[in-house]
Amino acid sequence: MREAVARGSLPLADLVATSAAVASTRARSSKVATLAALLERVPTDEVAVVVGFLVGAPRQGRVGVGWALLGPTVDLDPASEASLTVADVDAAIDELQRTIGAGSTAARRGIVDDLFVRATADEADFLRRLLIGDLRQGALEGVMTDAIAKAADVPVAVVRRAAMLAGDLCRVAADALGGGEEALAGIGLEVLRPVLPMLAATSPTxxxxxxxxxxxxxxxxxxxxxxxxxxxxxxxxxxxxxxxxxxxxxxxxxxxxxxxxxxxxxxxxxxxxxx
DNA sequence: ATATTACTAGTGATACCCGG
DNA sequence: CCGGGTATCACTAGTAATAT
The missing domain is CATH 3.30.470.30 (DNA ligase/mRNA capping enzyme)
Incomplete structure (x- = not known):
């Protein structure tokens, strides 16, 4: 089912287009289908990163980027042609995470600007929302769980169970698309590894x-x-x-x-x- | 040393809309 | 028509980097 997987990193533009398509509809089923179609052609070793971007939670977590750093990027001239890949962005976020301590503010400014001068207007808009933690595309973990199940051809319940026990949807996505249901079955409760908490449910009386x-x-x-x-x-x-x-x-x-x-x-x- | 600025993280309330 | 998921808002506390 994954014969068509491309070699090399996914172009950021493809991911951005998918995000826009997902945001443009309010129908959950349509969001799932669009996301699944993208996942099916992402290189297996990049699935975790792509899922992180699509749910607005890069695998590095928050890396100390807010409006103060991103605001000035709106004045940069956008690139006319798309050239960034998902791997480029992932590497830049890694670098931001490493850049701390005295003098880090200027260095971080440079990393952010380098990234944004290479981005098209659409890509820059997506990156700003991703880094600020404000994706607003109406598709976070819940919809993504369904999409992973569809793309990997595995029952949703199996994906959901694995995500709860692993506490990490990105890793589960990579396992599901790389090894299918068999790989997910290998995920169990493990002491010292966090588990998604059960949330309270309300009852009428x-x-x-x-x-x-x-x-x-x-x-x-x-x-x-x-x-x-x-x-x-x-x-x-x-x-x-x-x-x-x-x-x-x-x-x-x-x-x-x-x-x-x-x-x-x-x-x-x-x-x-x-x- | 101290103050300021920027960012992260947590709680909780509410509005809205899809899908069963 | 209702339950559940998503988005949004308001507020609070804490931390790191930098300016004074």
């Missing part, structure tokens, strides 16, 4: 909720932050709801988890400050 869940416990809703704690042996890692690691920021919680009389555990709960 308390009685309905109790009926749906069977034996339940009730507790005060205190306002804290959702935390996931992993431990095996003395190794402990903590993650937020968005799977950012916060182990070093919560040493007290690490101590508590380490003191529990267990060998390995994954906990999901809420932490509260005392300030």
């Amino acid at each position: 308390v009685a309905d909720a109790l009926e749906a869940n069977g034996t339940s416990s009730v507790e005060w809703k205190l306002d804290g932050a959702r935390i996931q704690a992993h431990r095996t042996g003395d190794a402990v890692r903590l993650f937020t709801r968005n799977l950012n690691e916060v182990t070093e920021r919560l040493p007290a919680v690490v101590d508590v988890v380490r003191s529990l009389p267990v060998d390995a555990v994954i906990l999901d709960g809420e932490v509260y400050g005392t300030a």
Whole structure:
């Protein structure tokens, strides 16, 4: 099914056109079909990067780029012909991530400008929204999950399960398109690797909720932050709801988890400050 | 040393629209 | 027609780099 996969990096223009097509319709099914068609022709080793761009979350995460850095790029003359590839952009984001410390502001300005002078107007517009975290194309993880399933010809439930356990849709996309259902089946729960948290669901009445869940416990809703704690042996890692690691920021919680009389555990709960 | 600026990250509320 | 997903907004706290 992937005979038509191109060699070399995907032209950024192709990805931008897909994003625009997805944004132009509100029909979910159409978004899925458009995204799947693109995924089917992306080189396997680049699937993770492409999925990251398309859901507005580059694999490097936030790299310290905001309006202050991107604003001036609107004054640059756009390139007349598209030449950037997805790999070019990925490399530039890598470089931005590495460029920190004294004098980094000017260096970052240079990296951003180098990237934008090579971009067409459409590409620049896409890059600005991608880097600022404001893609607004009506297709984030949910739609992308469906598209990955369609492109890899794997049941959606299998992709969704793998994404939850791996906590990383980009990696799951690469596995699905590279190895199909078999590769996804190999993804399981792993201590010290974050898992997507189960989110709360509402119920019309308390009685309905109790009926749906069977034996339940009730507790005060205190306002804290959702935390996931992993431990095996003395190794402990903590993650937020968005799977950012916060182990070093919560040493007290690490101590508590380490003191529990267990060998390995994954906990999901809420932490509260005392300030 | 201190203040300022820019960016990241989290919570929660609300409006909107597709699709079943 | 309603549930669920997406977008948007408002607010808050914290951190890093740089200017004063």
